Amino acid sequence: MATPVNIIVGSHVWVEDPDEAWIDGQVTKITGKDAQIQTTNGKTVTEKLSKIYPKDLEAPPGGVDDMTKLSYLHEPGVLQNLKTRYELNEIYTYTGNILIAINPFQTLPHIYDSHMMQQYKGAPFGELSPHVFAVADVAYRAMINESKSNSILVSGESGAGKTETTKMLMRYLAFLGGRVATEGRTVEQQVLESNPVLEAFGNAKTVRNNNSSRFGKFVEIQFDKHGRISGAAIRTYLLERSRVCQVSDPERNYHCFYLLCAAPAEEVEKYKLGKPQSYHYLNQSRCYELVGVSDAHDYLATRRAMDIVGISEKEQEAIFRVVAAILHLGNIVFAKGKEVDSSVPKDDQAKFHLNTTAELLMCDVKALEDALCKRVMVTPEEVIKRSLDPQSATVSRDGLAKTLYSRLFDWLVDKINNSIGQDPNSNFLIGVLDIYGFESFKANSFEQFCINFTNEKLQQHFNQHVFKMEQEEYTKEKINWSYIEFVDNQDVLDLIEKVRSPIDYVNH
Ligand SMILES: Nc1ncnc2c1ncn2[C@@H]1O[C@H](COP(=O)(O)OP(=O)(O)OP(=O)(O)O)[C@@H](O)[C@H]1O
Ligand SMILES: [Mg+2]
Structure with a gap:
């Protein structure tokens, strides 16, 4: 965010603060591209001139109800305005x-x-x-x-x-x-x-x-x-x-x-x-x-x-x-069966939950037990039924629970x-x-990846409408304006969804 205002010794400015996000202060010295600032919380800090922002001394005490009325539309100015209003x-x-x-x-x-x-x-x-x-x-x-x-x-x-x-x-x-x-x-x-x-x-x-x-x-x-x-x-x-x-x-x-x-x-x-x-x-x-x-x-x-x-x-x-x-399904615990790599409900408790699940789903208990403890593979020649070990049976139990719920x-x-x-x-x-x-x-898991990707897409839609299309309109109508910089997340989206990206592989 470039600031068109000259900052000189004595200017009231905003400077980044590790605890407060932004803190206001006054410039006491300028050496080359650096400024020394005396902050209102009693610290003396040195910061690059390009990273400090002018403070609006005429801002109304209760803030403004539309951010476009702010003298300086930069991050500390926006946050200060929102904070002032929030406190009221x-x-x-x-x-x-x-x-x-x-x-x-x-x-x-x-x-x-x-x-x-x-x-x-x-x-x-x-x-x-x-x-x-x-x-x-x-x-x-x-x-x-x-x-x-x-x-x-x-x-x-x-x-x-x-x-x-x-x-x-x-x-x-x-x-x-x-x-x-x-x-x-x-x-x-x-x-x-x-x-x-x-x-x-x-x-x-x-x-x-x-x-x-x-x-x-x-x-x-x-x-x-x-x-x-x-x-x-x-x-x-x-x-x-x-x-x-x-x-x-x-x-x-x-x-x-x-x-x-x-x-x-x-x-x-x-x-x-x-x-x-x-x-x-x-x-x-x-x-x-x-x-x-x-x-x-x-x-x-x-x-x-x-x-x-x-x-x-x-x-x-x-x-x-x-x-x-x-809930009952999740409590069906498996133990090793008589045959190698097979599984059975572990004890009476597990059997009780198996019976109750079948009762509630109105299905046959044996069919349910088979669905959990066996895998059926259909090949062109035959149908193969294979037993699952307790660990695999637990995975198929959880799979059934997720599918039922969704x-x-x-x-x-x-x-x-x-x-x-x-x-x-x-x-x-x-x-x-x-x-x-x-x-x-x-x-974070695949779910967070999908959630955050969706949000990035939505942010791009917002960018398109608020920044890109608006600025194209100004250019078309030959309106005198200065380009507004914004963080364009298109690169992130390309990385995730373009050809040979993770989403592309998932889709194919
Ligand atoms: N306008 C409001 N007035 C009063 N309480 C609010 C208001 N907005 C949010 N809250 C409080 O904040 C909580 C979280 O809000 P909300 O569930 O709408 O967040 P969200 O943005 O939908 O989050 P998520 O992305 O996790 O779904 C609410 O349960 C409520 O207690
Ligand atoms: Mg919500």
């Missing part, structure tokens, strides 16, 4: 027509109530304080006035607040396009209640976020010619399958497993369940409960949301039967889509994209 509980700030949201980590009900919704309805963009409702309002108005579909992209690292923001966007769109007092379930109610259902099955506690989305989601809300919500479609991407049988401390498996263990006693008994501590798929981590969350309450809330979405009582039972079956999730999404229904006559829609954010753990 102003979590939203514009940068032109982009909204930046900072996670408040506390409920701020007054900024999302129906009075607020009324205020933002139809208000010109930028007239009121920056708000997520204003973004949804612009998308909606543009759709009505120009008969054009729109999409809202929500991006940020894990725990930044994407899913919460997406829910606010959906609530506001439901408010704009909702019907006044109709009987029974409305489409908008179904759309909103699909969130807790999907979160119960697709979210989990990670190191970064107690309610981390482990799948990507694109919700298309369809509208009729009067601007009323007439249908919706939910597309999901890449559910993290490995979590079903592998959880590291202090994370949790998918919420639904803990919810079911905390269900009313008769349900728990029906599925022959016990405490989460007794299941291999849950007890690899010592974290079972979330602060401020009641799994028992959330179980009932999820069942209610399922009712609203249109999942029948019978279907709900079938869903939880599969959830319970997966099919259950896909089925759930299909069910929600069929139940809400699509409007074949809808002319336009608003899409909202909420994916899993960038993440980097102590040990």
Whole structure:
């Protein structure tokens, strides 16, 4: 970021600080390309002139609501503005027509109530304080006035607040396009209640976020010619399958497993369940409960949301039967069988879980045991059945658990889509994209690779629209402007997805 301002002795500047990110100070001496700075936290530091930035002394004490109003648009200036506003509980700030949201980590009900919704309805963009409702309002108005579909992209690292923001966007769109007092379930109610259902099955506690989305989601809300919500479609991407049988401390498996263990006693008994501590798929981590969350309450809330979405009582039972079956499946431990390289359920406990899994999945116990302990190979000449040793049987057990869970999730999404229904006559829609954010753990696996790659792609889309296309437009219209430098991640994408790249090999 080049700064066009001259820095001289006496200038107020920002300099990088290992603890504070940026600290302000005053230049006391300049020697060649270096400057000596006396910082406000009492340090004297020397830094290259090219790495220090002028401080805006005239910035209003409460910050500015649009970053384009800043005198200097550099990193410390932007961060300082966001910090000043955040300290005043102003979590939203514009940068032109982009909204930046900072996670408040506390409920701020007054900024999302129906009075607020009324205020933002139809208000010109930028007239009121920056708000997520204003973004949804612009998308909606543009759709009505120009008969054009729109999409809202929500991006940020894990725990930044994407899913919460997406829910606010959906609530506001439901408010704009909702019907006044109709009987029974409305489409908008179904759309909103699909969130807790999907979160119960697709979210989990990670190191970064107690309610981390482990799948990507694109919700298309369809509208009729009067601007009323007439249908919706939910597309999901890449559910993290490995979590079903592998959880590291202090994370949790998918919420639904803990919810079911905390269900009313008769349900728990029906599925022959016990405490989460007794299941291999849950007890690899010592974290079972979330602060401020009641799994028992959330179980009932999820069942209610399922009712609203249109999942029948019978279907709900079938869903939880599969959830319970997966927990029992994970407890089938194998020991060596009589023949070489064969395996059998280790003891009575393992047999109990095998029987219960078969009972819940309504399949034949022997067939299930064979599926786990034997491998079938079909050749043009014959069908070969080979026994598996305990280790391989465990791998096939975990494979079955992952496949069962991801099919259950896909089925759930299909069910929600069929139940809400699509409007074949809808002319336009608003899409909202909420994916899993960038993440980097102590040990990162293929899943993190895919998640971070998806985020890089989204960042490139953003770069294309915000920087590249905008600057091409300026050039075309011969507007006098100075090139804005930005970090282009195209090289990273090429490395990963071009010919002879890892993704290319996976695809072939
Ligand atoms: N606007 C908000 N108001 C109140 N709390 C919020 C808000 N945004 C986020 N939070 C809090 O932060 C937590 C994490 O937010 P959220 O789940 O939306 O993150 P995310 O960006 O979707 O992360 P991931 O990529 O892991 O899914 C929420 O569970 C909530 O407690
Ligand atoms: Mg999320």
